[in-house]
Amino acid sequence: MNPSVIAGLTGATLVGLGLYGFILHPHPLRKLLAFNLIGSGVFLVFGIVARRGAAAGFRFDPVPQAMVITGIVVAFAASAVAVALILRLSAANSDLSLDPDARAEPSDGEGP
Amino acid sequence: MELGTSTPGGYLLVLAILLPLAGIMLSFTLGGRNAERVALGSTPFGIVLACAIAFEVGQAGKPIVYTIGGLPPPLGIALRADGISAVMLVAAAVILAAAAFYARSKFATPDGVRESRSALTFWIMLQAIWAALIIIFVGGDLFNLYVALELLTFAAVPLVCIDGRPETLVAALRYLLFALFGSICYLLGVALFYGAHGTIDISLLAQRVQPTPVVWMAAALMTAGLLAKTALFPVHLWLPPAHANAPAAASAVLSGLVVKGSFFLTLRLWFFVLPALHTETAAVILGGLGSAAVIVGSVMALGQARLKLLVAYSTVAQIGYLFLVFPLASGGAQTWSAAGWSAGLMQVLAHAFAKAGMFLSAGVLAEALGHDRIGNLRGAARVLPLTFLTIALGGLSLMGLPPSGGFNAKWLMLQAAVASGQWFWTLPILVGGLLAAGYVYRILAPALSDGQVSLKVTPMRSQEVIALALTMAAIVLGFAPQAFLDFLEIGRPVTASSP
């Protein structure tokens, strides 16, 4: 098995793990962590695409790698906004036990 | 069709994007009242640029293209404006300008304060939504579109919780998580497309795409991500609290335009990137989800106690109609397919204008009465005649009664459904219309009946007029000539290849 196959399988596993955590964890910060796991799995997929694209004296295809760098920056910005939102929410509201579906009911009156 | 070289007028696309981007940076640096001045000052230029682009596209009769830095795809990034991009650019510019002028009083920086949090945030985020939408409408590169989608998310979320109440924070957080999940699914699809075909330029992909498992997986992931952002049933739960809790001007933009951004990309994906795939199954699934959204959204709207929530659930339903375009316009060069295509775009436009107008009216109403509980609206039409006229006209378009853009859209949809033998799609269209009549009646009936309502604040006439003007645009779409429908076909792959 070459490194790109291993990394590809790792990426797929990370996406799966992240997806599991993202759906199941009620705590928003845990959801955010899981989201970041999915994100890094996706970046790894870009990584193996870049690695496979080695050609013309390059050991990698620079285009997908450049995209990953942009992606990491954007993902960090997303985390920062989410953290600020979570902290604000926890300061405004002592109850952070969000099962979001259960929480929104009083405010929007939707049925269960 | 040349895809990799700039065409005359292509430079307008770059200017249209750079205008709001420069506005964001100026507003952020200068701060305070200047943020508002920059935002309001740039909107007229934005409308002019959008109209100029539409004019160029109409003149050329084919998409106008700009390759950034003179570097053509696959290495470089291309911008392309076809018929639907041009129309959406104009609609977005008009609705954003309307929302901006509507919001002047609420988001003015108070006297004696150098800068206020909500004002600065509002004016920056409004321009950011505008910039992101322009890129989404003219972007030709899937990764560039990803960055634009994220820009849209980062701009929309703070608007939802701009007043800082805990329930708005919960709504914003939920929205953010859904949106981030949507983007990451989309991005994974982009990675697979690149891995399979070595490009993510929409036109180049369209030439290279083969129905392989990789492409199907990429298409499924991107569609799932975009659906989460568009709030199509069953991933619609984030939308009503987010749209209903935002300030009226923001709700108008979120409901009228922002969800259309991700829908627009879904259109791009299936009709522009993947025409080589046999998409019947996918089209039926999307149409089925759309139909379910029409029914569920309308029924939920019927049960709402607050006006803004009712209008938000109506958005869930109206988004459902949009997805009927996938089965109804999937017939390649057949005539009914063109009707389905026009119907879909007509629905996008009519809903954008009608819903923006209704949210702005709901804002006027909530401000004037101090509440927006439907149960306490008895006699309200007497004190707010203009606002209720707006709501009634907007409702007309939502129900799909003539003359209105909504009627045009649904009429074309019915034609396409019957002509293509897919009669079952007529059911959700008709039932949805009846249910819409029900929820519009729920607002209007008490308002028109006898009752005593006292105004807490006199409504601002300018705000009422802006809302009315937007809904009038939705009505005027009902008189759209055939030339307008032909314009929407410019650059559509199937028609371009047909004799």
Place this chain on the structure above:
Amino acid sequence: MTGLLHLLSVAAIGAGTFFFFTGTVALLRFPDSLTRLHALTKADNLGLGLVVFGLILRAETALSALKLIVIWALVLLSGASTAQLIGRALRRVRE
């Protein structure tokens, strides 16, 4: 000469790896946080030092050798500081 250097380098890196290994075992097996901290800092500093030494012997330019030394110094600095901080935090918890 290269043969001897090579041997020396391998020996140093091997010894460094051994220290890392023992440090990790200690981290997993030692009873409380302070002793774990003790084992970890010792093992890491020495282990990394030996690895860096082994790599310097293989360095092609003086600049890359210098960079390796800077890396070691930086890890020493941050390792010592974090160990201090963790130790203080532990003491605060106990009091």
Place this chain on the structure above:
Amino acid sequence: MSVLPYLDVGLALLVVAVAAWTVAARALFASVVSYVAYGLLLAFVWIRLYAPDVALTEAAVGGGVTGVLLITAGKRLGALHDIGPDVRPGVGLKLLTGVLAALVAGALASVILLLPDPPPSLAPEASAAIDSAGAGLGNPITAVLMSYRSFDTMLEKIVLVLAVAGVWSMTADEAWGRAPSPFRRSRPYAPTIFLAQMLAPIGTLIGIHVFWTGANAPGGAFQGGALLAAIWIITMMARLAEPPRVDARWLRMALVAGPAVFLVNGLTGEFVAGSFFAYPPSVAKPIILFIEAFMVLSIAVALPMLVAGPSSEGSDQ
């Protein structure tokens, strides 16, 4: 060399195990700490994929700056209250989600194995074009970021500005304009101060070095900026420097400097090189370095501001 595949597999298993622990850990804080370790491990995977530029970014941002962000957040949330009434999902839901996640991962893995051979690549095009448009940039990543995909790069910087504005928008109205005080709870210990004093000059030097070599070797504006940002964060943690007020004009200007210079240069490209965002070939390298210098500044300011969070009441007293 035959040992490398085993190391690869071992590294992959370790990454997956730490990721699994991040998801499975019961306590919030354990999960956060595990995630930080995960970010650092991931940098090694990137090295193995011949992506040193990404590895640098991942280590600096994924492990470093995100780590500070999450740990401070985890600590604050932990201090306020842990996750209220235990609303753990039922076994049925867990099973269902598990099956769904496994299906997605399995489908993705099989699709990745099915990627076409020979793989499509833009490397030949990039290599051929690198001298014309990238004009003497030896690092193909920097060439792609600053030339072919310059539009993305500028947008990404605007996303950062927007994220800062978004974070600031979470301020309580009364506190608007004040400085953030993310680390007010902990009085700095002597070792923190010592560390910051020692690291600040060295780190600044390394940050500038990473940016400068980025033109020809792994590194670049983002990685260099991220290092400088980390240094500023450490000095703030040691209370050697206080965070600035969010309405400080210099702060706002520093934040938009990168994208603004990029935008202005993109506009002038039309007149000096015949196309928006094009560089005149003869001076492409100096112009790119000029733009990158401002981007380093913006990144070095934006990341600490994102970590520091919104301004809070009680600061500036």
